[in-house]
Amino acid sequence: MLLIDCPYCGPRNGSEFAWQGVPSPRPDPASTTPLEWRRYLYEEDNLAGWVEERWKHRSGCRAYLIIERHTATNEIRAVRLLGGTPL
Numbered sequence: 289m290l291l292i293d294c295p296y297c298g299p300r301n302g303s304e305f306a307w308q309g310v311p312s313p314r315p316d317p318a319s320t321t322p323l324e325w326r327r328y329l330y331e332e333d334n335l336a337g338w339v340e341e342r343w344k345h346r347s348g349c350r351a352y353l354i355i356e357r358h359t360a361t362n363e364i365r366a367v368r369l370l371g372g373t374p375l
């Protein structure tokens with residue numbers, strides 16, 4: 289079971305959260321190619337190791353979080369609010 293320590297709700301089951309991917313900078317639509325735009329929208333790197341991912345506490349406070357998680361072991365070493373601002 290994945291246990292995520294939400295800054296507002298405390299430790300909660302991972303099933304309460306929605307994974308939303310690894311944040312990446314949005315390319316400029318005016319200058320990017322269709323291939324680069326497609327990669328931005330649909331492709332993920334799927335690294336084995338530590339990654340910072342965006343999650344939403346959909347069944348709790350509905351806050352957006354940045355979670356530093358090891359994708360091979362599911363170990364979590366940091367959880368913070370997206371943008372660092374309270375609700």
Ligand SMILES: [Zn+2]
Nearest residue numbers: 294297348349
């Ligand atoms: Zn929460």
